[in-house]
Amino acid sequence: MKDQATQLLRSINMSVTDSRRQILDLFLENKGGALKHADIEKRLDNLDRVTIYRTLIAFTEKGVIHSIPGSDGSAKYALCHGHCTDGHHHDNHVHFQCKACGSTQCLDDVMIPPVKLPPGFFSERIEMVITGFCDQCSPRLTEIAEKRYKVSPENN
Numbered sequence: 534m535k536d537q538a539t540q541l542l543r544s545i546n547m548s549v550t551d552s553r554r555q556i557l558d559l560f561l562e563n564k565g566g567a568l569k570h571a572d573i574e575k576r577l578d579n580l581d582r583v584t585i586y587r588t589l590i591a592f593t594e595k596g597v598i599h600s601i602p603g604s605d606g607s608a609k610y611a612l613c614h615g616h617c618t619d620g621h622h623h624d625n626h627v628h629f630q631c632k633a634c635g636s637t638q639c640l641d642d643v644m645i646p647p648v649k650l651p652p653g654f655f656s657e658r659i660e661m662v663i664t665g666f667c668d669q670c671s672p673r674l675t676e677i678a679e680k681r682y683k684v685s686p687e688n689n
């Protein structure tokens with residue numbers, strides 16, 4: 534358990550640098566939740582944007598994290614589980630974005646259903662992001678709905 538980040542970096546033959554370790558630590562602490570570039574920048578203010586940007590790209594290429602399209606146009610990133618390797622991702626799970634708390638999560642057990650394409654089309658990547666209310670927020674749904682839809686419809 535101790536220094537999981539270092540072990541993970543070694544296991545994929547990436548040299549262990551301070552910035553890589555710190556960024557990976559954030560993802561490991563944030564189990565299942567996705568992080569935006571801006572979140573990482575805020576939490577690790579000792580690192581500059583370019584370092585974070587490059588590290589995220591390197592991690593994505595190495596199969597450590599995968600990107601999730603965000604509704605506001607900015608990508609989020611989450612840890613890959615299990616079988617992703619260098620250049621080959623197998624993250625065919627659904628992502629869920631909560632409208633109440635703003636979190637984006639990997640639903641690892643929910644697979645994207647197979648999509649039949651017309652002849653001549655070959656898919657390379659398929660994304661599915663479901664928006665709604667997460668398990669933490671849905672019990673408070675009535676309260677949230679009142680606040681959100683009655684008082685400030687312009688937030689939507």
Ligand SMILES: [Zn+2]
Pocket residue numbers: 596597598599613614617621622623624
């Ligand atoms: Zn992956």
Ligand SMILES: [Zn+2]
Pocket residue numbers: 631632633634635636666667668669670671
């Ligand atoms: Zn939520």
Ligand SMILES: [Zn+2]
Pocket residue numbers: 599601611624626627628638639640
């Ligand atoms: Zn995911």
